[in-house]
Amino acid sequence: GAGGRSVLAKGARPLVMMTDVSVLSSNMAVLSATQGTQISTSSPEKGHGVFTYYFLKAVKDGKKTLSEIYEYIKPLVEDEAKQLNVQQSPSISPDAEKLKGRFLLRR
Numbered sequence: 566g567a568g569g570r571s572v573l574a575k576g577a578r579p580l581v582m583m584t585d586v587s588v589l590s591s592n593m594a595v596l597s598a599t600q601g602t603q604i605s606t607s608s609p610e611k612g613h614g615v616f617t618y619y620f621l622k623a624v625k626d627g628k629k630t631l632s633e634i635y636e637y638i639k640p641l642v643e644d645e646a647k648q649l650n651v652q653q654s655p656s657i658s659p660d661a662e663k664l665k666g667r668f669l670l671r672r
Contacts, residue, residue: 594631598642600656606649615645616655629670631657 598605598616611618619638628634635657646653 595656595658596631596635597656598653600654603653604651606646606651606653608645608649615642615649615653619645624670631670634670 598614605614605616607614608618613621616638619641620634623634623637626637628637635655639655643654
């Protein structure tokens with residue numbers, strides 16, 4: 566990291582944790598900003614991380630389930646990250662197809 570909202574010193578390597586999603590219970594899901602060893606990035610003009618910005622936009626636009634939110638934000642985050650010359654691809658476990666209609670968000 567270097568610049569923006571990066572918390573990493575220039576040239577530093579982040580700590581990467583791998584999770585065993587096979588231990589998730591049937592009433593649990595994980596939506597994260599990145600995959601594997603990617604680092605989430607921020608958008609100074611949006612005032613948030615790229616993932617956070619589009620997550621909040623999805624909720625504001627009426628997306629009700631975790632799978633709807635994921636399917637909405639994934640291409641937007643990937644496109645904006647590409648414009649910022651980084652790789653960032655949100656991930657979800659279990660996969661979005663298995664979550665269809667489950668995990669309803671309420672305000």
